[in-house]
Amino acid sequence: MSRATIAPDRRAEVAPAGRTGxxxxxxxxxxxxxxxxxxxxxxxxxxxxxxxxxxxxxxxxxxxxxxxxxxxxxxxxNYQRMFTDARWLRSVQVTAIYVALAVPIKLAAALAVAMLLNSKRAGQGFYRAAFYGPSLIGGSVGVAIVWKMMFSDDSVVDQVLLKFGIDTGGWAGNPDFSLMMLVLLATWQLGAPMVIFLAGLKQVPRELYEAAEVDGAGRARRFWSITLPMISPVLFFNLLLETINAFQVFTSAYVVGGPNGQPAGSTLFYTIYLFDRGFGDYRMGYASAMAWMLLLGVGLVTVFLFRTARGWVFYSGDSGDKR
Known part of the structure; x- marks a missing residue:
């Protein structure tokens, strides 16, 4: 019996490829x-x-x-005028110093806390919430006011330092310490990068540490040879985000130093001068040019970070050849 008699010929109901009804x-x-x-x-x-x-x-x-x-x-x-504007140059200098200090100190503190919280211990959830909490309220005006009062003359910080023979006359009114006060405020808000570091540390295989311990590697050696390379993508992510955020600091600096960056222009951040030019002097054209120069500067820093990351950021599956 032929095959045609067993299965009758039926036309395909599917439309030809590439054609729809x-x-x-x-x-x-x-x-x-x-x-x-x-x-x-x-x-x-x-x-x-x-x-x-x-x-x-x-x-x-x-x-x-x-x-x-x-x-x-x-x-x-407007763009030409910036390079002859002494206050604009001062704002660039203050912002650059702040970024160079605040970002590495904050990331180092966040990584240290994340490593402490990575091990299992009683009350671990409470400690994580306690360290993350300041990042939720750190950008508020109220916190900035309290922070300024803490570092003012004859305040809590000043009295503690006096017990050690250190007389600063209050950080908030001292041009030599006012910027560092804002760096410490940024460091206190380490919750967000800490959580990201903690997630990265959880992904490091425990077998690597066990093998290193068998080979006699100490804690410092394990940190530099295992922990940092394994969390380098997370470190780069935090570095990128915190650098961009540091360039945009405004609320805390405005509360502490006001529109003129007091004392003596030591807290005259770029965003504060931009705001003062646009809404204080009503020179919105000049302020707009400043905003685009800030975007250009942040973009160049971002490109630089991506270029340098090729030599120290290692992803899963990398052969080690960084060309």
């Missing part, structure tokens, strides 16, 4: 419309609240605009 096209069109409908709040938000203001500020950076009169086109004059 009217119903299929209508269904795909409806799915696309539904997708755009669900995305519409995000699209509207990014256009009106992000892309729109960015394009507007870019245009205003080439104009003389005082918020009350129509902007006047002046070309690159």
């Amino acid at each position: 009217p119903r299929e096209r209508a269904r795909l069109s409806g799915d696309g419309l539904a997708g755009y409908l669900f995305l519409s709040p995000w699209i509207i938000g990014i256009v009106l609240l992000t892309l729109g203001p960015m394009v507007t500020s870019l245009y205003l950076s080439f104009t003389d605009y005082d918020l009350f009169n129509a902007p006047t086109w002046i070309g690159l004059e």
Whole structure:
């Protein structure tokens, strides 16, 4: 008996590849419309609240605009004026020093706390919450006011230091210590990078430490040869985020030093001077140019970090050849 008599010939019901019928096209069109409908709040938000203001500020950076009169086109004059503006140069210097101090100190403290919390101990959940808590309230105005009062003359910190024979006259009013006071405030807010470090430490195989202990490696050797290389992607992630955030510090510095970066301009951060120019002197065109210069500076630092990361960040599956 032939095969044709057993299974009758039936035509394929599936449309040829690459061709769809009217119903299929209508269904795909409806799915696309539904997708755009669900995305519409995000699209509207990014256009009106992000892309729109960015394009507007870019245009205003080439104009003389005082918020009350129509902007006047002046070309690159705002950008040229910055390099002859002593206060702008001072704000760049203060911000650069702050980033160079606050970021490594904060990351080192966050990693140290994460390593302490990585081991199992009683009350571990409480300790994690306690160390993470300041990062939730650290950017508030109230905390900045309390911090300033703690470091003022004859305050708690000043009285403790006097017992050790150290007389600073209050950190908040001393140009030599006021910036360090803000660095310590940033370090106190180590909760977010600590949690990320803790997650990275949990992924390090325990077998590596056991093998190193068998070979006689001490704690320092295990830290430099195992812990740091294994969490290098997490370290790079935290370094990148904290560097970008440090360039944008505003609330705490404004509460401590005011719009003029007191005392003696020691807390005149870039964002504070930008705010003062835009809403204090009503020179919104100049402030817009400053904002774009900040974006350019942060972008260059980010590119530098990515370029240097090739030599010290190791991902799973890397052969070790960093070309």
